[in-house]
Amino acid sequence: MRRILGPRFFRRDALTVARALLGKFLVRRVGRKETALMITDVEAYLGLEDKASHASRGKTKRNAPMFAAGGRWYVYFTYGMHWILNAVTGPEGHPSGVMFRGLEGLQGPARLTKALRISKRQNDTPIARATGLWIEDRGVRVPKSRIKRGPRIGVDYAGDWAKKPYRFKLL
DNA sequence: ACGATGATGAAC
DNA sequence: TTCATCATCGTA
Numbered sequence: 001m002r003r004i005l006g007p008r009f010f011r012r013d014a015l016t017v018a019r020a021l022l023g024k025f026l027v028r029r030v031g032r033k034e035t036a037l038m039i040t041d042v043e044a045y046l047g048l049e050d051k052a053s054h055a056s057r058g059k060t061k062r063n064a065p066m067f068a069a070g071g072r073w074y075v076y077f078t079y080g081m082h083w084i085l086n087a088v089t090g091p092e093g094h095p096s097g098v099m100f101r102g103l104e105g106l107q108g109p110a111r112l113t114k115a116l117r118i119s120k121r122q123n124d125t126p127i128a129r130a131t132g133l134w135i136e137d138r139g140v141r142v143p144k145s146r147i148k149r150g151p152r153i154g155v156d157y158a159g160d161w162a163k164k165p166y167r168f169k170l171l
Numbered sequence: 172a173c174g175a176t177g178a179t180g181a182a183c
Numbered sequence: 184t185t186c187a188t189c190a191t192c193g194t195a
Contacts, residue, residue, distance in 0.1 A: 043190070052190070062179065079191050080176030086190085099190060110191050154190055 001139035004129060010070030014044035014089040014096040015166065017070070021087070021135070022170045023142035026103060028116040029132045035116060038140065040170040041102030043152045045086070047094050052158035055095035065124040066095035073133065075113070075123040082110035083119045087127060087135075101153070101167070146171050 005024065010017055027036045045053040054063040054076070065074040069092040075085055086097040099109060106112045113119065118133065125131045149165040156162050 045190075054190075057180075060180070076190085077178060078189060080178075080189090082176095082191050084190060101190085108192070152190070157188090158190095 003137040005135045005137060007071030010087055010089050010127065011091055012089065014046055014098055017089045018042045018044040018098045018168050021098060022147060022168055023140035025136045025138050027134050027136055030117055037103035037106060040104055042168050043099045043101055044166040045099060046096050051161040052152060052155035063095065066097055068092060071127050073122045073125055073127060075118060075120060083113040084109050085113050085118055142170060
């Protein structure tokens with residue numbers, strides 16, 4: 001069983017998508033080489049009201065991809081040296097997304113983009129095979145008992161929003 | 172604990 | 184135009 005996830009999967013609220021992404025496979029093709037790794041750690045970033053989200057300050061040149069309909073990549077640069085991968089979720093005009101924090105055997109949002117050679121070239125492109133970066137359901141079932149929810153990392157400045165359990169980790 | 176390293180956005 | 188901040192990581 002191997003199914004490529006399309007736009008419909010992503011056009012739901014970020015929390016639902018984040019939860020559903022655990023156990024799916026992020027697939028990257030570079031030249032003839034294909035790498036598929038199971039998704040094990042993600043964080044949901046909600047709409048304009050989520051103070052931890054880039055979208056909370058309104059639409060800017062950087063976060064514009066988040067305002068599109070779900071099913072696209074939002075890849076941004078931070079700390080002067082890191083690229084961070086996000087899947088845009090929700091309907092058009094409702095900026096939200098899911099950040100990829102860890103894959104099987106590859107922990108760290110900036111480490112996984114480096115390993116898979118993901119950078120601004122993937123920003124604002126569709127989550128599809130044609131992009132060279134897509135997501136597959138390979139039939140892995142993830143029971144609730146294997147999921148640990150907790151607060152998101154590195155968002156202490158976000159007040160009440162920093163404490164919300166929007167991180168989903170596969171144990 | 173902290174430096175690397177530069178884009179971003181808000182203030183001025 | 185300046186400046187603090189930053190969805191991080193590696194080294195100490």
